[in-house]
Amino acid sequence: MSTTPISGETNVSTVSVSMIFQRLKATNWYEFVIEGLIRLAGVSTIFIVGLIFLFLLREGLPAFLDIPLRQLFGPRWYPIEGRFGIWPLMVGSFIVTVGAVIIAVPLGLTTAIYLGEIAPPWQREILKPFIEVLSGIPSIVLGFLGWVALAPLVQRLGAPTGLTAFTGSLLLAYMSLPTIISISEDALYAVPKEYRDAALAIGATQWQTIWRVVLPAARSGLVIAVMLGIGRAIGETMAVMMVTGNAANIPPLGPGMLFQPVRTMTATIAAEMGEVAKGSLHYNTLFGIGIILFLITLAINSIAGRLVGAQSSRRRGGQL
Amino acid sequence: MEPIISIRNLFFTYKDGTEALKNVSLDIYPNEVFVLFGPARSGKTTLLRLLNRLSDLIEGARIQGTIQFKGQDIFARGVDVTALRRQVSMVFAIPTPLPGSIRDNLTYGLRMAGIRRMSVLEERVERALRQAALWDEVKDRLDESAFALSGGQKQRLCLARSLALEPEVILLDNPTSGLDPLSTGMVEDSLYELKQRYTIIMVPHSVQQAGRVADRAGFLLDGELVEVNRAERLFTSPRDQRTEDYITGRFG
Numbered sequence: 001m002s003t004t005p006i007s008g009e010t011n012v013s014t015v016s017v018s019m020i021f022q023r024l025k026a027t028n029w030y031e032f033v034i035e036g037l038i039r040l041a042g043v044s045t046i047f048i049v050g051l052i053f054l055f056l057l058r059e060g061l062p063a064f065l066d067i068p069l070r071q072l073f074g075p076r077w078y079p080i081e082g083r084f085g086i087w088p089l090m091v092g093s094f095i096v097t098v099g100a101v102i103i104a105v106p107l108g109l110t111t112a113i114y115l116g117e118i119a120p121p122w123q124r125e126i127l128k129p130f131i132e133v134l135s136g137i138p139s140i141v142l143g144f145l146g147w148v149a150l151a152p153l154v155q156r157l158g159a160p161t162g163l164t165a166f167t168g169s170l171l172l173a174y175m176s177l178p179t180i181i182s183i184s185e186d187a188l189y190a191v192p193k194e195y196r197d198a199a200l201a202i203g204a205t206q207w208q209t210i211w212r213v214v215l216p217a218a219r220s221g222l223v224i225a226v227m228l229g230i231g232r233a234i235g236e237t238m239a240v241m242m243v244t245g246n247a248a249n250i251p252p253l254g255p256g257m258l259f260q261p262v263r264t265m266t267a268t269i270a271a272e273m274g275e276v277a278k279g280s281l282h283y284n285t286l287f288g289i290g291i292i293l294f295l296i297t298l299a300i301n302s303i304a305g306r307l308v309g310a311q312s313s314r315r316r317g318g319q320l
Numbered sequence: 321m322e323p324i325i326s327i328r329n330l331f332f333t334y335k336d337g338t339e340a341l342k343n344v345s346l347d348i349y350p351n352e353v354f355v356l357f358g359p360a361r362s363g364k365t366t367l368l369r370l371l372n373r374l375s376d377l378i379e380g381a382r383i384q385g386t387i388q389f390k391g392q393d394i395f396a397r398g399v400d401v402t403a404l405r406r407q408v409s410m411v412f413a414i415p416t417p418l419p420g421s422i423r424d425n426l427t428y429g430l431r432m433a434g435i436r437r438m439s440v441l442e443e444r445v446e447r448a449l450r451q452a453a454l455w456d457e458v459k460d461r462l463d464e465s466a467f468a469l470s471g472g473q474k475q476r477l478c479l480a481r482s483l484a485l486e487p488e489v490i491l492l493d494n495p496t497s498g499l500d501p502l503s504t505g506m507v508e509d510s511l512y513e514l515k516q517r518y519t520i521i522m523v524p525h526s527v528q529q530a531g532r533v534a535d536r537a538g539f540l541l542d543g544e545l546v547e548v549n550r551a552e553r554l555f556t557s558p559r560d561q562r563t564e565d566y567i568t569g570r571f572g
Binding site: 194203216 | 372374377379402403405406409410411412414416418419420428429432433478481482485
């Protein structure tokens with residue numbers, strides 16, 4: 001009576017062990033296929049990026065080799081006369097982007113702080129969908145609006161024409177706001193509620209809690225938000241092309257430079273690529289501009305990565 | 321003796337209508353360790369949070385009754401809530417070091433209170449860490465991240481952070497919940513020292529802990545303060561059947 005159940009048990013256990021091994025084998029095969037597919041997807045992304053870069057290099061490198069660097073980075077962009085100086089375009093992009101960042105970052109961050117920390121829930125529920133809608137408006141529509149509505153306003157400010165760097169900055173700021181707001185709001189949301197409680201419990205006011213505890217804790221996310229906002233601004237083409245006047249000149253240094261027409265690198269590529277003979281020096285130079293844009297974006301991203309990485313690794317190290 | 325905190329007919333109702341506290345009246349006296357115990361969701365934390373108005377953060381809640389701190393109604397108009405929270409300071413169940421160094425954690429509150437003199441800050445940091453029995457372990461690494469501390473050290477850091485403000489009342493919400501027995505012992509031991517200077521109101525980890533540290537204790541059940549008495553009386557010969565059932569482990 002007492003021995004049978006024991007032997008029965010051992011039988012059951014040996015059977016189940018062999019079954020487990022069988023299942024393990026099947027799972028291994030499964031795992032192998034799925035892991036392979038995932039790996040393929042990951043590697044192909046890298047491969048495609050590499051191909052894009054190679055293509056850019058192949059088409060754009062001749063510009064750097066055939067045109068003397070002094071001329072290439074010189075002040076004259078007259079493609080028809082064979083003068084390919086991209087300096088005005090870089091200055092144009094720089095002015096428009098910096099202007100946009102100066103407008104968008106403070107506005108975006110404060111909006112995010114308001115939404116995440118101060119606004120009562122009912123206001124948040126009204127505001128957030130609007131911000132999301134804002135990010136969904138196609139850039140060409142915004143460019144059209146800028147051209148029809150914003151440019152006359154800027155001209156009324158006293159600029160010789162409404163199509164200026166400032167107009168572009170305003171529009172770009174407007175376009176990068178949703179990115180900055182929603183990502184920084186996520187970053188603020190990710191700050192544990194306990195931090196806020198802890199700060200309040202030691203006698204912090206709401207503002208002190210936000211400034212000294214919540215913002216430092218959310219720093220890495222906020223940096224990403226700003227960097228993505230900048231990335232959006234520097235890469236934007238159509239809207240900027242429509243409102244900046246597209247004059248490839250270098251505005252005289254000073255506060256007035258914001259109110260001069262400029263031409264950005266992206267707009268130049270978009271405007272001229274259609275009419276250029278393939279393989280000509282002009283064609284190569286446009287790709288050269290593409291390379292420079294690529295490098296700038298790469299630099300911004302890696303700076304962002306460095307800033308974020310430095311912080312998260314410190315925190316990770318700290319948790320050990 | 322004058323009570324330092326005096327609660328009268330306190331009701332607290334959440335937005336959804338849940339009554340978290342029902343007609344609670346209670347006096348807390350200076351320099352005692354008062355332990356507030358009871359089963360989960362009986363309103364202990366809610367009551368603690370009311371005492372320094374962290375309950376303000378709960379939206380749509382309704383409060384009836386009065387709480388006086390040193391004779392002053394804390395819900396009266398014009399009360400400086402941040403000043404109240406510096407005097408009635410809270411330590412939470414989960415240790416919550418703030419991002420930054422150990423020193424930063426202790427000086428946050430002081431700086432926010434407007435204390436900037438380095439000499440004062442240094443002195444307060446050391447005194448608070450000594451009172452929380454943490455000084456010897458961290459004195460050589462005050463500028464390292466507070467996240468690098470162990471769980472027990474973090475909790476004592478949070479205690480020290482409150483002590484640095486030199487409050488009058490310290491609210492401890494289950495301060496040893498995540499701690500090992502050794503760290504728990506250290507926190508419990510420091511309570512004896514602390515009550516010489518401060519009044520301590522604590523939600524304990526267990527009835528056993530309540531028995532170890534309490535001068536007086538109150539038993540909360542479903543938002544109702546069933547019984548309050550000196551600890552040695554309450555834990556040995558409770559007057560209410562429900563208290564006895566809970567202490568002897570018949571429910572909860």
